Amino acid sequence: MTRVIHTGDTHIGYQQYHVPERRQDFLDAFRRVVHDAIEDDVAAVVHAGDLFHDRRPTLSDIMGTLDVLEDLAEADIPFLAVVGNHEAKRDAQWLDLYASLGLATRLDDAPTVVGDTAFYGLDFVPRSKRDALAYDFAPHDADHAALVTHGLFQPFDYGDWDAAEVLAESSVDFDALLLGDNHKPGKQEVEGAWVTYCGSTERASASEREDRGYNIVTFDGETRITRRGLDTRDFVFVDVELGPEEGVERVRSRVGQHDLADAVVIVSIDGDGEPIAPASVEEFALDEGALVARVTDHRELAADERETSVSFADPDDAVVERVRELGLSEAARDIDETVRASKVADANVADTVESRVRELVDENPDSLTGAPDAADTADAAESTADDAAETAATAEADGGEADAVASSETAETTEPDPDPSDGEDQSSMGEFL
Numbered sequence: 001m002t003r004v005i006h007t008g009d010t011h012i013g014y015q016q017y018h019v020p021e022r023r024q025d026f027l028d029a030f031r032r033v034v035h036d037a038i039e040d041d042v043a044a045v046v047h048a049g050d051l052f053h054d055r056r057p058t059l060s061d062i063m064g065t066l067d068v069l070e071d072l073a074e075a076d077i078p079f080l081a082v083v084g085n086h087e088a089k090r091d092a093q094w095l096d097l098y099a100s101l102g103l104a105t106r107l108d109d110a111p112t113v114v115g116d117t118a119f120y121g122l123d124f125v126p127r128s129k130r131d132a133l134a135y136d137f138a139p140h141d142a143d144h145a146a147l148v149t150h151g152l153f154q155p156f157d158y159g160d161w162d163a164a165e166v167l168a169e170s171s172v173d174f175d176a177l178l179l180g181d182n183h184k185p186g187k188q189e190v191e192g193a194w195v196t197y198c199g200s201t202e203r204a205s206a207s208e209r210e211d212r213g214y215n216i217v218t219f220d221g222e223t224r225i226t227r228r229g230l231d232t233r234d235f236v237f238v239d240v241e242l243g244p245e246e247g248v249e250r251v252r253s254r255v256g257q258h259d260l261a262d263a264v265v266i267v268s269i270d271g272d273g274e275p276i277a278p279a280s281v282e283e284f285a286l287d288e289g290a291l292v293a294r295v296t297d298h299r300e301l302a303a304d305e306r307e308t309s310v311s312f313a314d315p316d317d318a319v320v321e322r323v324r325e326l327g328l329s330e331a332a333r334d335i336d337e338t339v340r341a342s343k344v345a346d347a348n349v350a351d352t353v354e355s356r357v358r359e360l361v362d363e364n365p366d367s368l369t370g371a372p373d374a375a376d377t378a379d380a381a382e383s384t385a386d387d388a389a390e391t392a393a394t395a396e397a398d399g400g401e402a403d404a405v406a407s408s409e410t411a412e413t414t415e416p417d418p419d420p421s422d423g424e425d426q427s428s429m430g431e432f433l
């Protein structure tokens with residue numbers, strides 16, 4: 001019998017809504033999961049990717065995570081993990097740093113046996129590179145086997161990678177696929193195996209309304225998956241449908257019915273009624289003790305815009321979809337992050353991009369090759385520059401679109417990863433709900 005905690009999509013370092021308290025929340029959630037693991041004395045903590053929110057966590061994110069992993073190691077509980085799309089760097093990964101300190105095991109195509117179960121890992125693979133995957137795993141002689149990976153899998157919503165195909169093509173007969181990427185937990189039986197998402201441990205998007213938690217997976221003849229909840233930051237969702245004569249007083253009174261202390265308050269207004277300045281409601285919520293308040297007035301949107309909003313429940317999601325579809329080179333993804341991600345101020349984006357491209361060319365011209373048939377270094381560098389330009393343009397276009405959608409997003413509930421590969425954007429995209 002082997003009993004493990006299956007968690008993922010921790011998104012440490014995400015300063016959601018630009019408040020430091022939210023950044024701390026994501027690390028705290030990880031600490032709670034690890035605390036539970038120690039309390040419960042599980043055989044391992046299995047992490048299915050996106051430990052970090054982006055590929056450039058700050059030193060305090062890295063050290064905070066280190067501290068949590070040290071507690072786990074002291075309890076002699078292994079941390080088995082793969083690399084998610086948010087945190088993936090070009091060569092060595094953050095996970096390798098922790099592995100080198102003896103605090104983590106980066107799962108791969110060779111078995112890591114814990115108890116009587118062999119764990120394998122497959123990092124996030126961009127769609128354009130999946131056809132080349134052989135799903136060739138080294139054999140094991142344990143009683144059970146599980147593959148840990150990160151991506152949006154069919155038969156779950158938004159799936160663009162087929163779990164049935166992975167199971168059928170793999171050289172090892174897996175009892176379970178332990179997945180990350182979709183922040184909504186779920187489990188389904190596919191080809192005689194359990195395929196399950198653990199869900200995120202803090203709400204990385206206002207569309208993640210359900211309580212957060214993680215999976216407990218027991219391999220014991222059969223595979224059993226149960227869920228355990230986590231105590232996370234309070235989110236108060238207030239959906240107001242206004243009648244013809246109603247206005248801001250009605251909204252305030254609905255919001256005021258809740259305990260707002262230290263909560264993230266998400267107000268969604270629909271129906272008829274008088275015009276409302278969202279700021280007046282937000283101020284009211286903050287006066288009542290809310291940590292953050294966001295008000296979306298859906299009445300302001302034209303009918304056709306509202307149609308659009310249905311297909312992109314979360315603007316983050318729209319962005320990740322686009323970026324994934326672009327099939328960008330690693331270098332272009334790096335540039336894309338510089339353009340969109342949080343750590344570079346608007347004024348510095350152009351300079352930073354220029355110096356990153358120069359660095360990349362200097363470091364290793366081959367690594368810039370977007371297409372495998374790029375004839376020589378010059379071509380490679382040129383195609384990278386093109387990719388970068390395209391990415392910048394796309395990021396900007398998505399930014400515009402996402403902004404339009406952002407204001408209509410709160411009421412949507414089903415939702416995978418808020419994944420724009422990288423998160424919170426103080427530069428071109430502005431803040432999402």
Ligand SMILES: [Mn+2]
Binds near residue numbers: 050419
């Ligand atoms: Mn994620």
